[in-house]
Amino acid sequence: MNNIVKFEEVEKKIINLRKQKVIIDSDVAKLYGVETRDVNKAVKNNLDKFPVGYIYELTAGELDNLRGEFSTTKFSKTRALPKAFTEKGLYMLATIIKSKRAT
Numbered sequence: 001m002n003n004i005v006k007f008e009e010v011e012k013k014i015i016n017l018r019k020q021k022v023i024i025d026s027d028v029a030k031l032y033g034v035e036t037r038d039v040n041k042a043v044k045n046n047l048d049k050f051p052v053g054y055i056y057e058l059t060a061g062e063l064d065n066l067r068g069e070f071s072t073t074k075f076s077k078t079r080a081l082p083k084a085f086t087e088k089g090l091y092m093l094a095t096i097i098k099s100k101r102a103t
Contacts, residue, residue, distance in 0.1 A: 017062060022084035024058075024066075028093065033101040042096045043083065049096065054089035057081050 013027040029036040043050060058066070058081050085093060 015066070017058070017084055018056070020084075020086055022086055023090060025083040025085065028085055028090065031101065032094070032097050032099045034097060034099050038097065039093065040080075040083065042093060046096050049092050050089060053086060054092055055083055055085050057083050 010023070010031060013023045013031060014021050015024065016022075023031070025039050026036045029039045032039070043055060060081065063081060
């Protein structure tokens, strides 16, 4: 797999939520070439590295809205509420995740 993440690849994953541009944890995982559980585990184990505004958990209402907006099965298997990463959150995660694509 190519280790360079192209801008177009990232741009397709950006959504507007709470008046911010964010990328959902499952999309971050795809971009970084890891599993969503790895992203969430990295966050859980390094909470001190994610100040307020870097990352937030979606509400049930926001998840329902996304399910309606993206009429695919993308969010149908989601058991836990997804996390949304701001630009700063993505940079911080890239320093923690052990993936060549994240680096």
